[in-house]
Amino acid sequence: MFSRFLFLKNASYQWVLDERLIEYLCFLSKDKPWFTYGQKGAALMEHAVAYFRCSTDRQQSSGLGLDAQHQDVAILLQDSPMAVDREYYESESGKRNDRPILKKAIRYCIKTKAVLIIAKCDRLTRKALFGARLLDSKMKLIAADKPWATKLDLLDEFIRAEREGEVISKRTSAALQAAKRRGVKLGTACQLLALKNKLLARAFARKMAPIIQDLAAQGFTTIRAIVSELNRRRIRPFHGRGYKWHRNTVCKLLHLIKELHFSPQL
Structure with a gap:
């Protein structure tokens, strides 16, 4: 992966490589499929995968949850030298670690060295330990709402997401118990x-x-x-x-x- 300081912005505010570095970087990356390169001065794009998750089928079909996630990812890509190769959509609970679509996305990222982009940490998982394992893996992870976040910052977000999930579960359980007391x-x-x-x-x-x-x-x-x-x-x-x-x-x-x-x- 090349650091952003190797990139400059052109008149159209797009990330492009300095003319003096393009030949050298193309030589280094010619066998790496996670980079796209072409003529001198062309943008050198880092390949990425976007993962979108909704908790319920109703939320996914409504488009409300997905619209917000799409917007966060789109804002990130506007000012970043990354190109999304694939998008993965899943309707599962964030508390589950064995989600089939997420596994496919992770396998693809590890195989191609692509970056995994998520809108927010709670869209990836509501289990802090699972999030920590992903952060400790070979896969690069970016949260669109906090693109500057370090691994420790993201770990804090995973902890917050798990705590929030517990609050939601308790609220649902309390509602069920209240309904039971009413005779339902x-x-x-x-x-x-x-x-x-x-x-x-x-x-x-x-x-x-x-x-x-x-x-x-x-x-x-x-x-x-x-x-x-x-x-x-x-x-x-x-x-x-x-x-x-x-x-x-x-x-x-x-x-x-x-x-x-x-x-x-x-």
Whole structure:
């Protein structure tokens, strides 16, 4: 791997090699498939793999979680001499270490010496020990939200992600116990499905709260304006396969956000 100080920015703010170094670096890297090189002055790109993870199939199909991850990775690549060769998508819990798609991504990175790019550390894993093992492996790892992070910084993020995962698990367990105390028979399939949908709706509201707050800050302060902007951004509602919001769905979302103690200034 070549350090960034070997690169210069051209007039288009792209990372390019100094003319005096291109021939020497091409000679050194001619047998290394993780570099792309060509004419003098052309960008010398470091190969990378992007891994995206959502916790549930619903979150993946909605595109809400993936959109944020795509945006983080895209911002990183705008100012970096890296090119993404492959993208891997997976819908699994971050607490699982035996995820098949993640294994494929790791094997490819080790085989080709490509960099593994993730949006955030909690998208890779919510197990600090597993994250530490990856950091200690031969694979290079970059978190798009903290591209400057050292291995110790990333380890701190993995610890934070595991702690956050434990909080989520306790919250879910408490909700199930509360439902049981109310007389809900947790063994009943329909009731379990209803409870699961309620928990998913609350999780969706937590994800949407910052977006609603951002819309309010930009002047979208009426139900009609929020409906129009959410549809324009093609953000899918909790229910429904299309990108179609209505007054009723927005009102339900705002009510649920209020119940969760979020308070967008509308």
